Amino acid sequence: MPTSRRNDGHAPPPAISAVALRKSYGDKTVLDGIDLHIPAGSVFALLGPNGAGKTTAVKILTTLISADGGQAQVAGHDVAEHPDGVRGAIGVTGQFSAVDGLITGEENMLLMADLHLMSKREARQVTAELLARFDLTEAATKPASTYSGGMKRRLDIAMTLVGTPRIIFLDEPTTGLDPRSRHNMWGIIRELVADGVTVFLTTQYLEEADELADRIAVLNDGKIAAEGSADQLKRMIPGGHVRLRFTDPTAYQAAASALTEAARSDEALALQIPSDGSQRELRSLLDWLDAAGIEADEVALHTPDLDDVFFALTGSDKPKETVR
Numbered sequence: 001m002p003t004s005r006r007n008d009g010h011a012p013p014p015a016i017s018a019v020a021l022r023k024s025y026g027d028k029t030v031l032d033g034i035d036l037h038i039p040a041g042s043v044f045a046l047l048g049p050n051g052a053g054k055t056t057a058v059k060i061l062t063t064l065i066s067a068d069g070g071q072a073q074v075a076g077h078d079v080a081e082h083p084d085g086v087r088g089a090i091g092v093t094g095q096f097s098a099v100d101g102l103i104t105g106e107e108n109m110l111l112m113a114d115l116h117l118m119s120k121r122e123a124r125q126v127t128a129e130l131l132a133r134f135d136l137t138e139a140a141t142k143p144a145s146t147y148s149g150g151m152k153r154r155l156d157i158a159m160t161l162v163g164t165p166r167i168i169f170l171d172e173p174t175t176g177l178d179p180r181s182r183h184n185m186w187g188i189i190r191e192l193v194a195d196g197v198t199v200f201l202t203t204q205y206l207e208e209a210d211e212l213a214d215r216i217a218v219l220n221d222g223k224i225a226a227e228g229s230a231d232q233l234k235r236m237i238p239g240g241h242v243r244l245r246f247t248d249p250t251a252y253q254a255a256a257s258a259l260t261e262a263a264r265s266d267e268a269l270a271l272q273i274p275s276d277g278s279q280r281e282l283r284s285l286l287d288w289l290d291a292a293g294i295e296a297d298e299v300a301l302h303t304p305d306l307d308d309v310f311f312a313l314t315g316s317d318k319p320k321e322t323v324r
C-alpha cells in the first residue's frame, strides 16, 4: 500500500528529477536515457533484474559517479553542478553499509554526529533518540560486528538519519533479511515517509515495491520499460484467468471441448480461462458449468501480480514454481 501523504491536492515539487540520463561502461550502455520525476514525500521504487543499472542510477543521483549525458536534480540542486548541495540534503544506505563493526553502535552514531559537526551534547541527544527509535538502546554498547543483519541495517538507517535528510536512497534495504526483519524495515520506511521524507528505493523484491511504493519504474535494457503505481502496472499486462482443475477425466474433456478459449493442461486435468476477474465473468462461467452438469474440483482466480508485470516487461521467464 502506498505510504505517502498528500493533503492539499496539489502536486508537490519534485524531490528528484532526471532527464535523458545516460551512462556507459566501455561499450556497455547501462543507462540509455532515463527520465525520472519523483514528488517530495513519496516512495519511488526502481525495479530491474540483476545488472539492470539500478545501483548506477543511485550512484549518479547521489553524486558518487557522474553521468555521461542528461541532467538530474536532487532537492533542487543539479547533481553535476552542485554536488555539495545534493549531498547536504540526502541520506544514502547502500548495499555496502557504512557501519564500522569494530566499534559499538553508539560510537558509530557519535562518529556520524561528529561528521555533521554537532556539539557533544547534541550528538549524545540525537544518538540516544535514534538508538531508541530503532530499538537499539540495549545493544548500543556492544560492537556492531555482534549485531544481526536486521540490527545492522537499522543502525545503518539510524546513522543516515543523524543529519535529518529529506531524501533517502535505500539501495536494496532488505536484501538478505529474514521476513520479520524485512517487515520491521518496511515499518521504518513507512514512518520516514509519514515524516515527509522522500524515499528512493531499489529492490529485487516485487512484494516490497508493491507494499511501499507510490510509483514503480521497471528498468530493463538501460531504459524504463514501464512506470506507474503497482495497480497501473498490473493493469498493463494481460494474464488474469480462472483455473479449473478436475479429477474426473470425462468432466475435464467435456469442459475442454466446450471452453475453446481455455488453455489446456491435459496432464494436470486443468484449464485456464482468460478472465478479467469480475464477478460477472466468474458467475457466467460457474452458471455454464452448472447448466452443463460439469463439476470442477477446484476453481481458482488468478489476477496479474507485480511478478507477472516484471517478468513480462523484462522478458525473463517466470520461475515455474510461481505459476499459479
Ligand SMILES: Nc1ncnc2c1ncn2[C@@H]1O[C@H](COP(=O)(O)OP(=O)(O)OP(=O)(O)O)[C@@H](O)[C@H]1O
Pocket (backbone or CB within 6 Å): 025, 030, 048, 049, 050, 051, 052, 053, 054, 055, 056, 057, 204
Ligand atoms: N565500475 C564499473 N565498471 C564497469 N562496469 C560496471 C561498473 N559498475 C557497474 N558496471 C556494470 O553495469 C551494469 C549495471 O550495474 P548495476 O550495479 O548498476 O546494476 P544493478 O541493477 O544495481 O544490479 P544488482 O541488482 O545486481 O545490484 C552491470 O552490468 C555491471 O557489471
